[in-house]
Amino acid sequence: DSVDIDLEVFVNRTTAPELNSGQQQLEDILVLHLDRGKDYFISITGNYLPSCFGSSLSTLCLLREPIQDMPLETIREL
Numbered sequence: 001d002s003v004d005i006d007l008e009v010f011v012n013r014t015t016a017p018e019l020n021s022g023q024q025q026l027e028d029i030l031v032l033h034l035d036r037g038k039d040y041f042i043s044i045t046g047n048y049l050p051s052c053f054g055s056s057l058s059t060l061c062l063l064r065e066p067i068q069d070m071p072l073e074t075i076r077e078l
Contacts, residue, residue: 005030009046016054022072050075 009026011019018024026046033039050067052060059078067075 007044011048011053013054016051019048020050020053020055020067021076023076 007030015024019026026048028044030042030044031039032042050070050072052067055067062078063070
């Protein structure tokens with residue numbers, strides 16, 4: 001059998017800057033425990049697209065192009 005599982009990730013203004021700069025990744029391990037069965041460890045990863053959310057106004061003023069088009073190194077420097 002198979003089951004579809006939808007996961008939501010809460011990103012707030014304190015976690016967004018590290019995701020924008022690539023310093024943090026969306027990854028974790030989901031433990032699926034079955035009744036009278038064994039545990040399955042499932043690696044979960046996600047892609048975060050950089051956005052203006054969580055960026056300071058001073059950083060946004062320095063941008064010359066959309067933040068999604070910029071390399072992560074440039075975003076880190078700003």
